[in-house]
Amino acid sequence: MHYVIIGGVAAGMSAAMEIVRTDESAEITVLERGTDYSYGQCGLPYVVNGVVPSLDDVVARSVKTFREKYHMDARVNTEVTNIDVQDQKVKGIDTETKETIEVPYDRLLIASGSDPIVPDWEGVQLKGIHTLKTLRDTEGMMNDLTDNVKRVTIVGGGYVGLEMAESFKTLGKNVTLIQRGQQVAKIFDKDMAELIHEEAKKNDIELILGESVEAFLGKDRVEAVKTDKRSHETDFVLLAIGVQPNTSILKDTGIHMNEQGAIHVNAYMKTSIKNIYSAGDCATQYHIVKQLDDHIPLGTTANKQGRIAGANMAGNPLSFKGIVGTSIVKFFDLTLGRTGLSEREAKQLNLPYSIQTTKANSHAGYYPGGETLHIKLLYHTKTSELLGGQIIGKKDVDKRIDVLATALYNKMTIHQLLDLDLAYAPPYNGVWDPTQQMARKV
Known part of the structure; x- marks a missing residue:
């Protein structure tokens, strides 16, 4: 075969x-x-700022390995x-x-x-304009991030845009992020996205919301980004508007x-x-x-x-059970996690939904070192089945999002969260997990 x-x-x-x-x-x-095989694209922003020391560190297996060890015709x-x-x-x-x-x-x-989306904007071929998808993209970007680059502009406020805003800031660059809509991270609801906006401003990221890019200005290298409202001077541009x-x-x-x-x-x-x-x-x-x-x-x-x-x-029948839309990203001191449906998606599907929101401590209130978790749950108004969750905070977001993702996969109701046998000790949780605290209010 x-x-x-x-x-x-x-x-x-x-x-x-x-x-x-x-x-x-x-x-x-x-x-x-x-030219490269089997590498972790999600690790590339952390190679740019040196958290991951080398591009080699994100490669799982080389072309040579596939050819010599596994005898593939790897071209x-x-x-x-x-x-x-x-x-x-x-x-x-x-x-x-x-x-x-x-x-x-x-x-x-x-x-x-x-492939990264690259609109046919005037000047998009100027030097200093980059996308981030491959090892070679990353290498080219790092080579271009010289000491002469003081001002970096990111077009797009999705996950890659946010991760790279932090990465560029870590390198000491002045960072501007331009987003066509009125919020970054549009997979979050606007009330949750406000927390991301606050974190951006706290870290001196200039957010430009509600402006659409129209062109790039410069002779040989990019010197400014022209939007429908004004021009923004820059030395370097990252296009992160989606794939x-x-x-x-x-x-x-x-x-x-x-x-x-x-x-x-x-x-x-x-x-x-x-x-x-x-x-x-x-x-x-x-x-x-x-x-x-x-x-x-x-x-x-x-x-x-x-x-x-x-x-x-190869003849071994396996089936893909599906996704629930789970994702997570680090943005400076915050972790942004979400799973299931946002309000926008629930409305698009004409689903009757109810909301529970809360601010909770990441572990027992009397134990030192706790951080605030901002939590939003969506559930079906008629059946109480969980529809989605969004959590933003500095600590322990990941474990709660994974619990909610598992609950969504198993089509649990918000009330059934109360039955889950979740780990508890004061350094890690309260006797009622924050998600269970929310379920008790329904």
Whole structure:
């Protein structure tokens, strides 16, 4: 059996390793357009500011390892141009030699990931304007962050924008963040986002809200960002306005995709075309709370979907159970965690919902060192089933978000939180966990 995988990062190499474990006689060809395999993209902001010492530290396995230890035909600098679904062949080009390639497959995995969104703004090709997605992006950015760079502008207030705002500030740069909407981190509700705004201002991050970028000004290198209201002088720009599935090569294949270009897959990671699978940032994910296909590209999901795709391709039937939309990020002294639905999403789905909010101590009030947790829970007004949770604080956000994520996965009601046997000792919790305290009020 000849397996071909497009994409050599999270989903692609998780699938490849699962195929190796499942099918001892597998022939595996991986086509990667970049130069690097199997690295942790989520660690890149921490390489930029030196918290993680080297780019090598975020690489799980090298290209050489896949070739020599696992005997894969692991190619680099290979740009796929189209897929012949009738004859089951992948076609492309070696971007170094410019030679065309053609690789037949018995089973194909599309794990091509996503690309940073770069609008066609005037001046976007000027030097000093960067995106952050790959090891080479990170290397180029770090090389460009010389002592001459005093003012850094970030366009976009999502997770990458927030993480990089902290990273640049750690390096001693003056940081401006421009967000088109009226809040950063729009996956949080506005009342919770205010806490993020306060933390940004506390750390001297200049937030520019409600302005839309129109162009970049400069002769050879960027000198200013022009918005619909004014211009902001800068020495360096990071575009962090989101990502889009890297699926443009599929437009003539008949593979079903959603409006954003993410490939529709079933629970076994199969696409609408026989013998073609997909996983990771370029594929959809079933959302358990929404009960529909969604697209929330995260490294955790990519690795899970990749493993399941590889198992199914090699004949071991496994199913992907879905996501609940859990994510977490560090922003200076705060941890921002969320899972399930926000108010905006609940409204879009026309779900009747109720809200509980509270400020609680991270552990027993009489034990020193506690920090305030700001917690917001959404639950179905009629059934009391949990719909979502958002928690922001300095300490122990992660363990509460993981409890809520588990509760959402199991479709628990807010009342059933009271039945959970959660760990308690004064240095770690109160006798009633803050989430349980909220449940008692309903």
